[in-house]
Amino acid sequence: MPKLHRRALLGATAGLMAAPLAAPRLAHAAWPDRPIRLMIPYGGGGQTDVVARIVADAMSRNLGQAITPDNRPGAAGVVAADAVVRSPADGYTILVGTRNTQAINEALRPNLPFAHARDLVTIGLYATTPNILLIHSSVPAQNLAEFIAHARANPGRLNYASSGIGATTHLSMELLSEKAGIELVHVPYRQSTQGMTDLLGGRVQARLVGLPEAEPVRGEAAIRALGVTTPRRSPNWPDVPAIGEVVEGYEAVNLFGLMAHSATPPEIVLRLNRSLNEALASEELRAAFARVGADPAPANTPEQAEDRALAQANLWVPMIRRLNLSAQ
Secondary structure, three states: OOOOOHHHHHHHHHHHHHOHHHOOOOOHHHOOOOOEEEEEOOOOOOHHHHHHHHHHHHHHHHHOOOEEEEEOOOHHHHHHHHHHHOOOOOOOEEEEOOHHHHHHHHHHOOOOOOOHHHHEEEEEEEEEEEEEEEEEOOOOOOOHHHHHHHHHHOOOOOEEEEOOOOOHHHHHHHHHHHHHOOOOEEEEOOOHHHHHHHHHOOOOOEEEEEHHHHHHHOOOOOEEEEEEOOOOOOOOOOOOOEHHHOOOOOOOEEEEEEEEEOOOOHHHHHHHHHHHHHHHOOHHHHHHHHHHOOEEOOOOOHHHHHHHHHHHHHHHHHHHHHHOOOOO
């Protein structure tokens, strides 16, 4: 599978962003003069929602206008992205997403109603989060090595929940399965919170979930935490080892960012990027991220955000092809 390159993706949008109809110049000095809608591609309570609301609140303060979260779950983000593509290209409707998530969806769904390289432009990145592997207490494993041994002895008999086909919680678990040589059964959920409910109830045996979503169930007797997906342990869960301590070379993080319609005036994209970077520098945001186990992104330009997201896409898209995954 050839690698994806930022130049190829940005080239498709350059003509649109330079076109006279696309960019009425900032007589938008007063932009924004009304609330901005933030399309969140998953339901309330999941890690995408939790972290996005923190960012929306911080950016609202420095923009002087409310950024109103609008949860649009469906098709692992396609529903929300399509809503942005169909909205006016004026910066008043933006998307939680990255070039990575868009490339994943394109690989899974060849007949999308839009082309992300043509129709969406990156604003910037705001966070990374580790996933954490949780198992139900009925599974006879006290640690990751025991879980792997149990799964090897029972191929295809353990179920795991994810927030959808192609979600990072799905792909991260497939990466673990590949590297550990185990066979698990994937159970995708439309609502991430329902997957957690079923894990707590023992209807699924395992789940990789972002730390922000795991925090509310910390200490629950029904589950055990076995490992985090970052190379080092999380300070929020210091007693939980990194999966890479047991499975050599394993690493996977969730990457969060903002996108807009590609015909949005470049000045507005840069104004949103500046607002995002101001939010990332605020103590309030950093403290809120720390409470839920999210790591703030360093200050970044749209171009830097593209490069980081495409590096992730070059990990996940070949895996999708290799495993012949499809959302159809």
